[in-house]
Amino acid sequence: MSTNIPKRRVVITGYGMITPLGKNTEETFQNACEGRSGIDYLTSFDTRGLPCQIGGEVNNQWIEESQSCISKRLDQFSSRGLRLMMASTAQAVRQARLDEIVDRDRIGVSLGSHGDNPSVEDMMFLHRFYDGKGNWDMKGLMQAGGYSYLQFFRRKPDASTSILSLTFGCRGPNLSIVSACAAGAQAIGEAYRMIQDGTSDVMIAGGCEATLNFAGFVGFVLIKALSAKYASPQKASRPFDRKRNGFVMSEGAGVVILEELEHARSRGVPILGDLLGYGDSADAYRITDTHPTGEGAILAIRAALDDASLRPEDIDYINAHGTSTIQNDLTETRAIKEVFREHAKNIPVSSNKSMLGHTIAAAGAIECILTVVGMNNSIILPTINLQFPDPKCDLDYVPNEARKCRVKRAISNSFGFGGQNACLCIGVFER
């Protein structure tokens, strides 16, 4: 606002995803249009005895089929989340014809991810060589094959970003973002700023998450964040519904190729969407409770609108964070009403998490892409499982069925557990 130098315009020239609902963007979007749920009983680890036994898993076969872009060597260092990211990025890179760009120094990577949790098997293995009093049997450990350093890399979120840039030959800025549910959107937002200010011309930006194992899951169980009451797995994620009782954890990855407008034009690559603005903020309130009046969320949404030089009435659709927790859905509704005032009731608001579950660090990226695809097809994806309206959540949540509707400008919200908030403002590309 204060500077007179016009900011460079940033457009989307490619996207890719792998989710519980599909092996790519087209399949995920199609299934979401039909209001399908990607949630089922978990098979990735033994959930017996846990109050929540469901989640959104990505079909292993889809992952196997998509890994041809990774060398066997790099694959060993890759967390499951990174493997999902590789699958998505390969789709996006193909669509944006990234291989044809010669100057690789101007292509960067911005990734929101959290790395693998140590498996229970890993912990049990290490336990064999430790007496609990500070004494390690290093000789025994080494004789047993040692603790693989590969695990070390799989746990580090920075390793994922590094391997991604190595695989796709991007020598520009390299950014690892760790901000829970806001990570995917923040990764895209920060990448957008790097292109805006000229640090980079092209960015691979998105997020990935694969923590459906005991160590990753049980923390959320302990803090009672997950849905533990459901008639069927498919009915558990019910954002804005009175009977919602927690979120459903999922895995997945989503990635966009962001590119400076003139750079994209000079290559003649199809432009899929316009990134208009980005805002982020922190609640600075409590560890897991969201601010009751949604102050942090309001700050982020307003910042994104300001950044895009748009007024609240310019927005035609809100892709909600909509986690299906009592706290988020109420706070998000309040925040939307505060920012959009009398216009709030007229804006369709929907939650992709009703179908996909919560893919944590991937959510912001996947939801950004689904918003873009929806805009390009004039379709608003539904909030499924909205059967019992909550009087406190009284906006138009596009219940249960997709809607044919022209959308020119939308926002996508991502609000993290620790009060980290991000909002992306996206537009249909217009010359």
Add this chain to the structure above:
Amino acid sequence: MQNFISEQKVIDEVKKAVAETLSSDVTGMDAENSLIKDLGAESLDFLDINYRLEQTFGIKMARHFILEHIEEMFGEGSAIDENGHLTDKAVQLLKIRFGEDLPEFRPEMDMDEVPTLITIKSMASGVMDILNSLPDKCAHCGNSAWKSDDGVRIKCSACNEYAGFTSGDDLIQDWLKKVQDEKKIF
């Protein structure tokens, strides 16, 4: 059987647990303080406070609040109506249970307000209920010779085993059944 740990001791231990969880000090803490409104606790902190009290007294605190138990036993909508407000029947029950301790319960009260009513005293009373479930005889040796050396854990002086108590959730359910049988609220 009447347990012999004093209410004051329990209140002191609740204060200690709250102080440890919130990294604050027990001085200045009052039994009437609301954990959320006066002491700055958040929902996450209740898990930790409960855990500390379980370790201290060797008990199992209730995992679910009484409103959840009412809904579970008497059907959806029995405690909280579709506007998220407490039903008249739920308020009636809460008044029987908490009486003068928590006079703030009123019909139409928003369910979100309920956690803010939890005080050090109301938490201590939950702990006392559990401690009062002390059985007459030791489940291990059959003797009736309870003692407490440290004022918080009850032991059998015959076989040295710790006493077992009914869990907080079971106690709430038993209580609800009893009140329902007597007063036929639902």
